[in-house]
Amino acid sequence: MPVPVEFTLAHIKQHSSADSGIYSEFLDSREPFRSMFKNNPWLIPPDIRKPLSQAKGDYWQTTVGRKHEYWEKIDLPQPTRDINRLRTDLFEWGYCLIRDGLSSKQCKVFLDRLMDQAAAERRAGVQQQTPSGQYINSLVNKGACFALCIEQHPDGVQAGPLIEQLLNETLGPGWICHSFLANGADPGGYPQGLHIDQGPLLPWQTLEAPALVNTMFIPQDIDDQNGGTLVIPASHRVMAEAGSGGAIGELPPAINLEAAAGTIMLFDGRLLHGTGVNRSASQRFVATMSNVKSWMRQQENWIISVHPEVLSAASPKLLHRMGMQALTYGATVEGFGLGASGRVNDHWGALKQFRTALDEGSYIRVGELSMDSPAEKLDQNFTVKLVRKLAHKAEKVVVK
Ligand SMILES: [Fe+2]
Structure with missing residues (x-):
């Protein structure tokens, strides 16, 4: 018996136009980015085949909040250890800054290990180069200090217990680590396109709370000179208010993050952010560890990548x-x-x-x-x- 004609590819194709899908309009909406670029052309990422434009107004041509004409009088998040201020900042602005999240000793161990690993990966020809800078992946395999950070163990990150409390309150208990890698901003690199880290969920938006929260370890001073991370404060609110498949109107300008070595930034998975432009002469690293609900697919496939020695010693x-x-x-x-x-x-x-x-x-x-x-x-x-x-x-x- 031949296969019924309704099951043949030709027949299915003939009866499936671009707009016949029952949820096509929503799934193909390309929101929120379609409206965001339309209403904010200054947010369009640079063409990495061309020299980086220095034109005023592009999102990477900015400065830190306290020097920015739009933001200077606004009480943006400042590094603090006050848990209530951290809660308010994360809720209102989509990010908060934990002062001395790493002690000076922890910070030195962290940074020394990163820099040595980065140099050695270049020497070994295994570095991952992005248009912004060098990435160091799978940090769990690259130093005991990093595994301690994933556990939020106070021996590796003194603010660990506070971070866990904030993540429990934000993601609900049982959250797991999505990935932990270091993001370099190399001198002369390009800015990252501004994005939200819970982008894989799009065009769904989570209105009431994020589905992903990032903990960014800042092991060296960052500012507007060395590619301090670009953020649009409170943009998580704009995303939530637009809702799933919703459009974005005009956005306020981006700023460079300014923070001292040892600071840890927690940021909402709906916050617009990206690596800034490093105008200094030296390589600059931050390390991002995002966290998700316990059932979500992780960015890093640790089941394959974790080193057997790390696995056997893992708590x-x-x-x-x-x-x-x-x-x-x-x-x-x-x-x-x-x-x-x-x-x-x-x-x-x-x-x-x-x-x-x-x-x-x-x-x-x-x-x-x-x-x-x-x-x-x-x-x-x-x-x-x-x-x-x-x-x-x-x-x-x-x-x-
Ligand atoms: Fe990101």
């Missing part, structure tokens, strides 16, 4: 932050994790053993089986069976 908390704790709606492996809470130390979602089996070359997946299969095929040491056994055992230990 339960670090494993959780890297998404190695499955739950019903995320990261299950062969069904393992369905019904799990996705919280630290839930043995029924612990994925580490699967990765260890992969590393050892001993991972046995359940494939096509039949009652006619030979006994040796049915009696294999399937990894999922082993992992379930381990979970049972661990549960018993905990119950005792």
